[in-house]
Amino acid sequence: MGTRKNPVCPIERSGSLDNRIRRWLQNPRKILNPYVKEGMTVLEVGCGPGFFTIDLARMVGNNGRVVAADLQEGMLQKLKEKIQGSEVEHRIILHKCADDKIGVSEKFDFIFLFYMVHEVPNKKAFFNELSSVLKTNGKIYVVEPPFHVSKKDFEESIVKANLSGLIVEARPKLFPNKTALFKKI
Ligand SMILES: C[S@@+](CC[C@H](N)C(=O)[O-])C[C@H]1O[C@@H](n2cnc3c(N)ncnc32)[C@H](O)[C@@H]1O
Incomplete structure (x- = not known):
């Protein structure tokens, strides 16, 4: 991706991100159940x-909604095609981020960042922005891949989050990944 320091996962790899084997290894319901409730x-x-x-x-559920944000239009297009005409279509708002800004203004109960923080070049600005849109009792769940992201890099990301007023509440077990659940100070 041009001069970007951290390359992003290319659209051509989107098939490897959404298939039955992954669903078996990383069941979304199991991963999200402790944190996501109706109406959020x-x-x-x-x-x-x-x-x-x-x-x-x-x-x-019907009273909640999900803002699905990505900086690649092609990824959002794939999601759009998947949800078109489905019962959850009206609960999902597709949002195109800028390279250096997420660009949302409402407040959230739960923010989910799976296998993406290592792709963000300016993590301090990123966590600052997330902290500003997190509700007082909201949570941010970060999951990073095991080999691609070293322990040192992961801990450095946590320090950046700390500087944005976010502290680690738990390190949920999701072998073999690196995880952190943040809350606001
Ligand atoms: C490895 S993929 C993971 C996708 C999804 N979370 C999953 O687990 O299937 C990382 C995604 O993060 C997106 N991304 C990277 N940096 C971003 C940023 N600063 N803002 C928004 N999206 C970003 C990429 O475009 C890519 O779609």
Whole structure:
């Protein structure tokens, strides 16, 4: 992706992000169940082709909604095609981020960042923005891949989040991934 320091996952790889084997290894319901409740407003940044998005939308129910955000139009297009005409279509708002800004203004109960933080070049600005749109008792759940992201890099991301007023509440077990559940100070 041009001069971007951290390359983003290309659209051509979207098939590997959404298939039955992954659903078996990383069941979205199991991963999200402890955090997502009916009626919630959820922000998923880096939704990609929407592996988690449809389950998120089912879990928040008719009174909730999910803002599915990505900086690649092609990823949002794939998700759009998947939800068209489905019962969850009206619960999902597709949002195109800028390279250096998510660009949402409403407040969220839960923010989900799966396998995407390592692709963000300016993590300090990213977590600052997330902190500003997180409700007082809201949570941010970060999951990063095991080999691609070193322990040191992950811990550095946590420090950036801390500087934005976010503290680690838990390290949910999701072997072999690296995880952190944040709340506001
Ligand atoms: C490896 S994919 C993971 C997609 C999805 N979370 C999943 O687990 O299937 C990372 C996604 O994050 C998006 N992304 C990377 N940096 C981003 C940013 N700063 N803002 C929004 N989306 C971003 C990429 O375009 C890509 O779709």
